[in-house]
Amino acid sequence: AQKVTQAQTEISVVEKEDVTLDCVYETRDTTYYLFWYKQPPSGELVFLIRRNSFDEQNEISGRYSWNFQKSTSSFNFTITASQVVDSAVYFCALSERGPGAGSYQLTFGKGTKLSVIP
Amino acid sequence: EAGVTQFPSHSVIEKGQTVTLRCDPISGHDNLYWYRRVMGKEIKFLLHFVKESKQDESGMPNNRFLAERTGGTYSTLKVQPAELEDSGVYFCASSQAPRWRGRGFAQFFGPGTRLTVL
Numbered sequence: 001a002q003k004v005t006q007a008q009t010e011i012s013v014v015e016k017e018d019v020t021l022d023c024v025y026e027t028r029d030t031t032y033y034l035f036w037y038k039q040p041p042s043g044e045l046v047f048l049i050r051r052n053s054f055d056e057q058n059e060i061s062g063r064y065s066w067n068f069q070k071s072t073s074s075f076n077f078t079i080t081a082s083q084v085v086d087s088a089v090y091f092c093a094l095s096e097r098g099p100g101a102g103s104y105q106l107t108f109g110k111g112t113k114l115s116v117i118p
Numbered sequence: 119e120a121g122v123t124q125f126p127s128h129s130v131i132e133k134g135q136t137v138t139l140r141c142d143p144i145s146g147h148d149n150l151y152w153y154r155r156v157m158g159k160e161i162k163f164l165l166h167f168v169k170e171s172k173q174d175e176s177g178m179p180n181n182r183f184l185a186e187r188t189g190g191t192y193s194t195l196k197v198q199p200a201e202l203e204d205s206g207v208y209f210c211a212s213s214q215a216p217r218w219r220g221r222g223f224a225q226f227f228g229p230g231t232r233l234t235v236l
Contacts, residue, residue, distance in 0.1 A: 035224070042229065044121075044228065045209065045211075045230075093161075104223065105151065105166060106163060106211075109160065
């Protein structure tokens, strides 16, 4: 069975600090996808990134960067120079093919609540 | 492009009553997923539609939950009769057909419906 662990329940940082959110996953499949979602106070889940299991290149998007390491089953997310608007709950998720044809249900971690203090 | 919409945003009902949640996916997205998050727990998969067909309903908790997707457009999730443990946030997500290296696989979420059963 697949599992996603986000060990950090809550993190507080001062604005402009860098912060890394950890994500460790378990899966028996060799083909899978990893995701990060952001949930701001308004409640919706905002898609940030998708990574497939065959692509271990790290990715940078502005102040956001992601470090995918299959050897340690981790997919960590770093925010550089954090801002107050980054305050949210961040979810890591894993997808394998489900029982139905083309079913890629997501397995989520419990989320990490990030508070950026001005 | 309009995002995934859900109605109502919040519903408060008494135990034993019936509630129907609605989800309108992004136009053109054949895949529609329902998830829920109960207090303090992870976001959990409920079921997956491809157009009007149920592809995977392995996450449905019991037969008090009925999901439909008439005509492959919007979907409804009915809880009848509601129990206290059904309280939580119900999310809907939609995606295009999965493509291995394409972006069409990312699931885009709605704002959720917060259900409170008293």
